[in-house]
Structures are given as C-alpha cells and as structure tokens.
Amino acid sequence: NAGVTQTPKFRVLKTGQSMTLLCAQDMNHEYMYWYRQDPGMGLRLIHYSVGEGTTAKGEVPDGYNVSRLKKQNFLLGLESAAPSQTSVYFCASTPVTSGIVDTQYFGPGTRLTVL
Amino acid sequence: SQQGEEDPQALSIQEGENATMNCSYKTSINNLQWYRQNSGRGLVHLILIRSNEREKHSGRLRVTLDTSKKSSSLLITASRAADTASYFCATDLYGNNRLAFGKGNQVVVIP
Numbered sequence: 001n002a003g004v005t006q007t008p009k010f011r012v013l014k015t016g017q018s019m020t021l022l023c024a025q026d027m028n029h030e031y032m033y034w035y036r037q038d039p040g041m042g043l044r045l046i047h048y049s050v051g052e053g054t055t056a057k058g059e060v061p062d063g064y065n066v067s068r069l070k071k072q073n074f075l076l077g078l079e080s081a082a083p084s085q086t087s088v089y090f091c092a093s094t095p096v097t098s099g100i101v102d103t104q105y106f107g108p109g110t111r112l113t114v115l
Numbered sequence: 116s117q118q119g120e121e122d123p124q125a126l127s128i129q130e131g132e133n134a135t136m137n138c139s140y141k142t143s144i145n146n147l148q149w150y151r152q153n154s155g156r157g158l159v160h161l162i163l164i165r166s167n168e169r170e171k172h173s174g175r176l177r178v179t180l181d182t183s184k185k186s187s188s189l190l191i192t193a194s195r196a197a198d199t200a201s202y203f204c205a206t207d208l209y210g211n212n213r214l215a216f217g218k219g220n221q222v223v224v225i226p
Contacts, residue, residue, distance in 0.1 A: 004157075031212060042203055042216030043158070058213065090157055094212050103148065104214065106157035 001026050004107035006091050012113045013081045021076040021110050023091030031094045032074040033058070033104065034066060036087040043090060049074055081114045088112070127223045134191040136220045138204035139184075145207045147180055147187050148214065152201045161189075161202075194224045 007022040023032065031050050035043040045058030047066040055066045063085060065077045074093075078085060088111050092104040128134050138147070146165045150158040164171045164180045164187065171178045177190040191198055201221050205214040 033213075035216075040218065042205075042218045043214075044216075045213055048213060092158075102212070103160040103163060104158075104212065105160070106150075108157045109155075 003027065004091055004093055004105050006089075006107040006110050008110060009108070010111045012115065013078075014115050015082060017081050018077070018079050019081065019112075020078075021089055021091075021112075023074045023076070023093075023107055025072055025074075025091075025093040025105070027093065027095065027105065028071070029093035029105070030071075030096045032068065033092045033094075034064070034074065034076045035090045035092065036060065036085075037090060037109075038087050046076065046089075081112075083114045086112060086114045124218070125221045125223075127225065128194055130194060130196055130224050130226050132194055134194050134198070134222050134224070136189045136202055136204075136222070138187045138189070138217055140187075140204075140206050140208075140215075141185065142208065144182075147178075147207075148205045149176075149178060149187075149189050150203045150205060150216075152203065152219070154200070158203065191222075194222075196224050196226045198222060199224045 004025045033048040034046040037043050044060050046060055046064050047058050049055045049068040052071040067075045088109045090109050091107040094104045146163055148163045149161045151161050152158045162173045162176055162178050164178050175192045180187045201219040203216050203219045205216045208215040
C-alpha cells in the first residue's frame with residue numbers, strides 16, 4: 001500500500017494564480033481531511049469529507065474549495081492564490097470501524113509558496 | 116482555535132534520558148491522540164487514548180489521561196537520537212474525528 005500520497009510536493013505560485021492539490025489514499029478510508037501547517041503552529045483543518053460526494057468546512061476554509069468525486073481522492077483548490085496561503089498542506093484519511101473513527105494517516109505534505 | 120496546548124514547547128535531552136510532554140485541553144473529548152512529525156515530513160500517529168482510559172503503553176511510550184484536569188502526558192523512555200522530532204497532541208473536539216492540534220513540542224535528543 002502506498003498509503004496517503006500528495007501531488008505535487010512543492011509548488012510556487014504568483015498571487016492570483018489557481019491550482020489544485022491532489023490527495024489519494026489506497027486504504028479505502030471513508031474520511032479525508034485537508035490541513036495547513038504554518039511555522040510554529042499546529043495543524044489547522046481547512047475542509048474535510050466523511051464520504052464520497054460530501055464535503056464540509058473546517059476551521060479555516062476561506063479561499064479554498066474541495067471536491068471528493070471518488071472515495072480515494074480528495075482535491076483541494078485555490079482559485080486565486082494569496083501570499084497568506086503560503087504554507088505546508090497535509091492531507092489525511094481515517095477509517096471508520098464499527099462506527100468509530102480512529103487514527104488519522106497523513107500524507108507527506110505539499111509545500112506551497114505564493115509570491 | 117487550538118484545543119490542545121503542549122507544555123513545554125521545546126525540550127533538549129541527552130540520549131538515554133526520559134522525555135515528558137504535557138498537553139491540556141478545554142472541553143470534553145472522546146479521545147486524545149499523540150502524533151510525531153520529523154522535520155519536513157508528515158505526521159505519524161503514535162498512540163490514541165480514549166476518554167475512559169487512564170494510561171496506555173506502546174513500546175517506549177507511555178500516555179496518561181486525566182479527564183478531571185483535562186490534561187494528558189506523553190513519556191518517552193530511554194530516548195534515542197531518532198526520537199528527535201516535534202510531538203503534537205490532538206483532541207477529537209467536534210466529532211467526525213475533526214482533530215484540534217496543539218502547537219507542538221520540539222524534542223531534540225543529543226547523542
């Protein structure tokens with residue numbers, strides 16, 4: 001199993017450009033999450049999904065959109081990038097066993113710089 | 116807002132010593148988790164303790180949970196250089212396993 005993979009690993013954007021970050025998991029997990037991590041900070045939840053075709057806002061959703069058309073993929077879009085979105089982005093997934101959610105499995109991260 | 120808050124924020128110890136980190140939280144939880152992050156990498160789950168548990172062990176790790184004080188501690192025994200990392204506590208704050216992470220505790224183990 002590859003686990004959770006993220007594409008790309010690094011990206012530099014100019015203000016106003018758009019891009020999509022791809023997260024893929026091959027563990028058949030139901031729930032998926034997008035976080036951002038800024039220096040000296042813990043992770044903050046951007047959006048999450050509890051199943052294919054469903055998404056919901058997290059703590060810091062402004063400026064981002066997401067889609068989960070397939071169970072294994074969770075896409076994070078930036079429509080008009082701003083320097084404040086310079087961050088490291090992590091995707092995570094978690095199984096639901098007997099109705100109980102559990103450990104989150106994280107991808108390696110995408111380092112995004114917006115100039 | 117950050118639910119979990121680790122204390123102390125940075126810790127430097129000699130190899131072989133024990134490292135203890137604390138985490139406090141503000142509201143009722145279903146479970147509390149600890150994660151490790153090596154520099155430039157993703158987070159790796161270490162241990163999960165549920166609200167009805169008081170102590171849990173995994174290898175050289177020991178986690179305690181005191182729900183009356185809304186606090187948890189992570190103990191790493193006989194530390195190794197490979198334990199150098201940032202350690203985060205996270206609580207299941209809002210349901211759907213939406214985790215609220217603390218700011219992290221940087222541990223440096225000196226060989």
